[in-house]
Amino acid sequence: MVLKGKSAAPGAAAGRIFIFSEERYIPAEGLIASGEEKQHLDRYLKIKKQAMDELEKIRLSMEKTDPVKAPIFNAQKEIADDIIINDDIKSKILNDRWTADRAVYNVYENVLELLRKTQDPLIAERAADFADVRSLLLRLWRGDNKNLSEINEPVIIAAKEIMPSLIAGNKEKILAVITETGGITSHAAVIAKSYSIPAVFGIDCLLNTVKQDQSAAVDADSGIVICDPDENVLKEFKIKCEALRRDREDALKYKFGEGRTSCGVKIDIGLNIQSAGDEELDACEYTDSVGVFRTEFIYMGRNDLPDENEQFTVYKKALERFGNRPVILRTLDIGGDKKLSCMKLPEEENPFLGNRALRFCFSNPDIFKTQLRAALRASVYGNLWLMLPMVASLDDIRRAKEFIASVRCDLEKENIPYNKDFKTGIMIEIPSIALTAELAAKEVDFASIGSNDLCQYLCAADRVNVSVENYYQSYHPAMFALIKKIVAAFDDAGKPVSLCGEIGGDPGACALLIGLGLRKLSMGAASVAAVKRAVALLTIKKAKETADKALKMETAGDIERFLGIKK
Numbered sequence: 001m002v003l004k005g006k007s008a009a010p011g012a013a014a015g016r017i018f019i020f021s022e023e024r025y026i027p028a029e030g031l032i033a034s035g036e037e038k039q040h041l042d043r044y045l046k047i048k049k050q051a052m053d054e055l056e057k058i059r060l061s062m063e064k065t066d067p068v069k070a071p072i073f074n075a076q077k078e079i080a081d082d083i084i085i086n087d088d089i090k091s092k093i094l095n096d097r098w099t100a101d102r103a104v105y106n107v108y109e110n111v112l113e114l115l116r117k118t119q120d121p122l123i124a125e126r127a128a129d130f131a132d133v134r135s136l137l138l139r140l141w142r143g144d145n146k147n148l149s150e151i152n153e154p155v156i157i158a159a160k161e162i163m164p165s166l167i168a169g170n171k172e173k174i175l176a177v178i179t180e181t182g183g184i185t186s187h188a189a190v191i192a193k194s195y196s197i198p199a200v201f202g203i204d205c206l207l208n209t210v211k212q213d214q215s216a217a218v219d220a221d222s223g224i225v226i227c228d229p230d231e232n233v234l235k236e237f238k239i240k241c242e243a244l245r246r247d248r249e250d251a252l253k254y255k256f257g258e259g260r261t262s263c264g265v266k267i268d269i270g271l272n273i274q275s276a277g278d279e280e281l282d283a284c285e286y287t288d289s290v291g292v293f294r295t296e297f298i299y300m301g302r303n304d305l306p307d308e309n310e311q312f313t314v315y316k317k318a319l320e321r322f323g324n325r326p327v328i329l330r331t332l333d334i335g336g337d338k339k340l341s342c343m344k345l346p347e348e349e350n351p352f353l354g355n356r357a358l359r360f361c362f363s364n365p366d367i368f369k370t371q372l373r374a375a376l377r378a379s380v381y382g383n384l385w386l387m388l389p390m391v392a393s394l395d396d397i398r399r400a401k402e403f404i405a406s407v408r409c410d411l412e413k414e415n416i417p418y419n420k421d422f423k424t425g426i427m428i429e430i431p432s433i434a435l436t437a438e439l440a441a442k443e444v445d446f447a448s449i450g451s452n453d454l455c456q457y458l459c460a461a462d463r464v465n466v467s468v469e470n471y472y473q474s475y476h477p478a479m480f481a482l483i484k485k486i487v488a489a490f491d492d493a494g495k496p497v498s499l500c501g502e503i504g505g506d507p508g509a510c511a512l513l514i515g516l517g518l519r520k521l522s523m524g525a526a527s528v529a530a531v532k533r534a535v536a537l538l539t540i541k542k543a544k545e546t547a548d549k550a551l552k553m554e555t556a557g558d559i560e561r562f563l564g565i566k567k
Helices: 037-065 071-080 083-094 100-116 121-141 164-169 187-194 231-252 278-285 308-322 358-363 365-381 394-413 431-435 437-443 451-459 466-471 477-492 507-515 525-536 540-551 556-563
Strands: 002-004 006-009 012-020 155-159 174-179 199-201 215-219 224-227 268-273 289-294 326-330 383-388 423-428 446-449 497-499 520-523
Touching: 006 187, 012 174, 012 231, 037 071, 037 083, 037 100, 037 121, 037 164, 071 121, 071 164, 071 187, 083 100, 100 121, 121 164, 121 187, 164 187, 174 187, 174 215, 187 199, 215 231, 231 525, 268 278, 268 525, 278 308, 278 525, 289 308, 289 520, 308 326, 308 365, 308 383, 326 423, 358 365, 358 394, 365 383, 365 394, 383 394, 383 446, 394 423, 394 437, 423 431, 423 437, 431 437, 431 451, 431 477, 437 446, 437 477, 446 477, 451 477, 477 497, 477 540, 477 556, 507 525, 507 540, 507 556, 520 525, 540 556
Parallel strands: 012 155, 155 174, 174 199, 268 289, 268 520, 289 326, 326 383, 383 423, 423 446, 446 497, 497 520
Antiparallel strands: 002 224, 006 199, 012 215, 215 224
């Protein structure tokens, strides 16, 4: 029997099924006996601390394996510690004499009802976080730790849906995850990918079909689950799993080597970072630069804006660790799918097309200048390259440069040192600036292609909206035609250009990107070894041949098949 779903995280696994059935728990509507209110509140506060500790433990684990995804659990900690929610729960317990579990269930339900009314996929994803936190609190209240402690060997988890914290907290005991619901961009999918756990989501009637301890084989690359596989299928899967393990081990051999083609051409391998934490910066040992420092994550998940000195300290740390190697610091890129807890942003019909990133900074000059001051002050400790996101025109570049000039002037008047030779560049992610790249190249020192947003705007498909995910095509022929044009424009101007989106960390895309003329790629630390291996097995001649053939293809599917990209 073969079950079909959507590939949420690649890989393969074979083993027995463990059905994780978390029944929906709805507390009884009884009241606390008079005089026992404080006892219930104290127990709730203890449970809340347990939840916060569990989420923090998972976050720290994620910092080691995939620091870019760790803020997922920071966001959930914020929800658990939300002042309004907790005041409401406290009031229900002390004033209305509700049991704590009833208060938790109903207070969170009120929030969820509001969030569910919107069709905005970003808000819907936020609703999933609130539901996860509520489930965690109620699970701890019932004394059900759900840590799969009774499992003696790794299993394939089958569930209606699954919390990311359950995956992260039990990663050693999970061979694969298969569910009835859940999107391929959900937090659970993100966490599964981070831990290299194969996952297939969206399997209709899964729990009515599979049985506890049933044998199964999961091919997450194809999005299929084979129930009760015969010996031949199990043998094939065993071979495939072993091949995947050997492949990962082989890639690690290239991790600390140079990014260099077999014909001797150097390809700079940059690192994408977001917090300048020690775990992130340890990757300076095997990368050539910080390809993009996503500074907005310093602002997110907190009750106030970071001041100049706090930012200065963080930027200084990154610059010092990388020494003379470039640290490309992207200025604040808030908006779209990135929100601030400490600042209420206006609701917008189309936030990805709204007042985000550089536009937000223009409309909040004090915030922008504070960040620029911190960055320029830190520039004396390393090699700062300042990058502007969401640039649509030369007007944007020139206006931003006026802000930078003003900050430079202020620092000089105050006799505050900064490196006057820092570079200023742009993120190319809007088609209008991509199509006029030759003009932009005259205005700036460098550029980085943000392939995620460039694809979103080029294909007119919201990259976090599951209902249009088939229209978001990273390998659309137009993407590569545009990348070629951008690279040529900056090459002609004698200025460097890199790529720092998802495809930059895809080994399968290396030949095509290098064949288009790119010599700088930036990615998460987890992708470095595999990309360096792909580069080492490549010649520039072969890369150009690959690019020439791909540019003649008509669809994203044609290019993916040609490159052997698994979707």
